[in-house]
Amino acid sequence: MRTILTTLTLVxxxxxxxxxxxxxxxxxxxxxxxxxxxxxxxxxxxAIAKMMKVDMQDLKSAAVQALSDDEIKKIIAGGRGKMRPxxxxxGSSADDVxxxxxxxxx
Numbered sequence: 001m002r003t004i005l006t007t008l009t010l011v012x013x014x015x016x017x018x019x020x021x022x023x024x025x026x027x028x029x030x031x032x033x034x035x036x037x038x039x040x041x042x043x044x045x046x047a048i049a050k051m052m053k054v055d056m057q058d059l060k061s062a063a064v065q066a067l068s069d070d071e072i073k074k075i076i077a078g079g080r081g082k083m084r085p086x087x088x089x090x091g092s093s094a095d096d097v098x099x100x101x102x103x104x105x106x
Contacts, residue, residue: 026100042104069098
């Protein structure tokens, strides 16, 4: 019985690890698709903000960090305000970017 419980626990944990977002892949996707506007550390690029005449939120802010992964993925897929949808970041890549954004906490 103990062996069965141990085996089931290991199978469940390995399944969670396999489905977990890849933060390194998220950073790479962020660097390709997001960094030019949102900066390397989540601080908005002031030149882009001025050109677009918008006040971009710092991705490290409490408001952004309070968003769920699903909310961040929805913004990536659908855009927000003057931000256009980012079609190059979808599926598991969007999961990875959402997880990476949460590592940018202040």
